[in-house]
Amino acid sequence: MDRKVAIVGQAQTKHSEDTGMPRERMLFELVKGLFGQFGMTRHDIDTFVLCSNDFETGRTISNVFEDTPVGAYMKDETKVEADGAWAVMYAATRILSGIYDTALVVANSLGGSEFRPYLIMDYQLNPTYDRQLALINEPSAAAFQARSYMDKYGMTDAYLDMIAARLLRNAARNPNALRAKADATPEYVAGSEYLYEPLRKLHCYPFTDGACVLLLASGEKAKDLTDSPIWIKGLGDSIESYYLGERELFRSPSARLAAERAYKMAGISDPKGQIDVAEVSAKFTHQEPIICEALGLFPEGSGGEVAEKGLSEIDGDMPVCPSGGALGAYPFSAAGAIRVAECFRQLTGSAGEAQVANAGTAVAHGQDGFCAQHNAVIVLTVEEG
Amino acid sequence: MAAQERIVASVVVPFDYTYNYRVGPYLERYIQELGVKKIMAVKCEGCGNVVVPPRKICGECKRVMDEWVEVGPAGTVENYTVGHVTLNKGLAEPADPPVMLALIKLDGATSLLAGEVRRTEPAELKNGLRVKAIFADPAENNLSDLDHFEPAG
Numbered sequence: 001m002d003r004k005v006a007i008v009g010q011a012q013t014k015h016s017e018d019t020g021m022p023r024e025r026m027l028f029e030l031v032k033g034l035f036g037q038f039g040m041t042r043h044d045i046d047t048f049v050l051c052s053n054d055f056e057t058g059r060t061i062s063n064v065f066e067d068t069p070v071g072a073y074m075k076d077e078t079k080v081e082a083d084g085a086w087a088v089m090y091a092a093t094r095i096l097s098g099i100y101d102t103a104l105v106v107a108n109s110l111g112g113s114e115f116r117p118y119l120i121m122d123y124q125l126n127p128t129y130d131r132q133l134a135l136i137n138e139p140s141a142a143a144f145q146a147r148s149y150m151d152k153y154g155m156t157d158a159y160l161d162m163i164a165a166r167l168l169r170n171a172a173r174n175p176n177a178l179r180a181k182a183d184a185t186p187e188y189v190a191g192s193e194y195l196y197e198p199l200r201k202l203h204c205y206p207f208t209d210g211a212c213v214l215l216l217a218s219g220e221k222a223k224d225l226t227d228s229p230i231w232i233k234g235l236g237d238s239i240e241s242y243y244l245g246e247r248e249l250f251r252s253p254s255a256r257l258a259a260e261r262a263y264k265m266a267g268i269s270d271p272k273g274q275i276d277v278a279e280v281s282a283k284f285t286h287q288e289p290i291i292c293e294a295l296g297l298f299p300e301g302s303g304g305e306v307a308e309k310g311l312s313e314i315d316g317d318m319p320v321c322p323s324g325g326a327l328g329a330y331p332f333s334a335a336g337a338i339r340v341a342e343c344f345r346q347l348t349g350s351a352g353e354a355q356v357a358n359a360g361t362a363v364a365h366g367q368d369g370f371c372a373q374h375n376a377v378i379v380l381t382v383e384e385g
Numbered sequence: 386m387a388a389q390e391r392i393v394a395s396v397v398v399p400f401d402y403t404y405n406y407r408v409g410p411y412l413e414r415y416i417q418e419l420g421v422k423k424i425m426a427v428k429c430e431g432c433g434n435v436v437v438p439p440r441k442i443c444g445e446c447k448r449v450m451d452e453w454v455e456v457g458p459a460g461t462v463e464n465y466t467v468g469h470v471t472l473n474k475g476l477a478e479p480a481d482p483p484v485m486l487a488l489i490k491l492d493g494a495t496s497l498l499a500g501e502v503r504r505t506e507p508a509e510l511k512n513g514l515r516v517k518a519i520f521a522d523p524a525e526n527n528l529s530d531l532d533h534f535e536p537a538g
Contacts, residue, residue, distance in 0.1 A: 058400055119475025128408045129438055132528050135499045140486055143466035151512065194469040195477060196486075241444050245488060245497035246436070
């Protein structure tokens with residue numbers, strides 16, 4: 001592509017169960033803080049891409065009351081209803097169109113205090129069949145997916161516990177995480193109660209209030225704004241069948257296609273060799289190996305071995321979710337944007353205690369739908385290339 | 386916050402509404418057949434997939450599926466979970482006794498159908514378990530006419 005697009009800044013809330021303030025105030029404070037970092041005003045933003053969920057906010061067009069606090073009123077403004085990873089993709093493609101030089105992504109959810117994320121997912125179900133029967137809900141569907149992977153590859157519950165414990169330990173190095181435990185062990189995870197077997201509470205994402213803001217800019221503009229822009233080099237997304245009974249839940253063909261598209265654009269031919277750190281949206285622990293395998297980071301069915309050998313640890317061969325990922329915090333619409341923001345922190349060397357050494361290329365992933373039906377993949381690099 | 390002590394932390398806003406969805410001819414026939422204790426699927430003449438609940442277009446090869454075939458009422462558990470909670474409007478509440486859910490391959494079908502399994506113990510719920518459909522009697526002409534599954538034989 002002739003034009004280039006980079007991320008120049010990010011800001012996140014301290015994610016929590018209850019932000020204790022109205023959504024509008026949360027967004028105002030966050031955006032004001034980011035503008036302050038760059039000495040900008042709202043007039044320096046060419047296009048705003050908001051991301052929130054109508055059903056969660058209880059308003060048709062959820063962004064109506066978000067435009068004012070983030071400064072988007074009377075500006076070029078649009079909204080993404082899916083996960084924040086798509087908001088980043090949308091903002092990036094708007095800049096690549098040549099029409100805009102700066103874009104602000106603002107993604108948020110009050111899934112901790114205002115509304116129940118599992119109910120949002122209930123309303124993604126086919127209303128004439130699955131919602132009538134109420135057999136499938138988000139955690140029960142995830143349990144089927146976990147069972148499918150574990151049966152296919154002979155993975156035991158103990159490995160699920162190891163993955164979750166690693167993520168909770170990583171989350172303790174992330175100042176914005178809601179749920180974290182520096183000394184989390186597999187036994188600690190195994191001590192939490194079952195929701196739907198084999199998934200225990202600590203295998204599942206916590207209900208979270210939070211928001212994430214990302215500032216994107218075209219190539220020259222990005223270099224004006226910062227000495228360390230992080231380049232968006234590849235974007236891909238794909239969606240697969242809705243019908244759980246017709247899907248091979250132990251793998252994710254749509255995440256694989258999304259990754260192939262993003263890698264092709266970014267010139268990644270050997271993901272294991274070329275990618276230094278990954279931030280994936282695994283809402284439930286077993287999804288981490290499924291998604292990582294679809295992204296070509298580990299061989300198919302290797303989830304147990306990866307956990308046992310610590311290959312995805314911060315100092316491992318292929319660090320995955322040094323931020324703690326979705327187990328540390330999952331503000332519904334913002335989650336995928338947070339994965340991108342965490343990659344930005346890694347690539348700018350500002351990830352603090354979670355820093356992966358010499359990270360030059362990162363991959364971020366976002367999902368939506370039942371059992372990650374819809375997947376987005378974004379490749380980011382330090383080198384402009 | 387002493388000077389700005391909260392008076393009202395939040396307000397509760399209910400949202401009650403009704404949608405009337407058309408189910409379409411495929412699901413309509415499926416429901417009608419459940420009323421006479423038959424589970425009907427559609428077969429794809431291209432790839433041979435037999436899909437239940439029935440729908441018009443084959444996900445595999447995109448052909449229109451219009452050959453109706455009866456499947457079940459017995460089948461095999463291919464995936465399962467024991468629910469220690471049930472969701473009430475998105476809120477997890479303890480389930481006592483636990484709820485047994487399965488993805489079942491009905492005899493003659495290629496897709497899996499979600500169902501609740503009763504009259505067995507969670508420890509007995511495994512892949513390969515043979516189960517049979519139990520129908521509501523009298524029929525109510527809705528999807529719940531396929532009420533649940535029980536171990537077969």
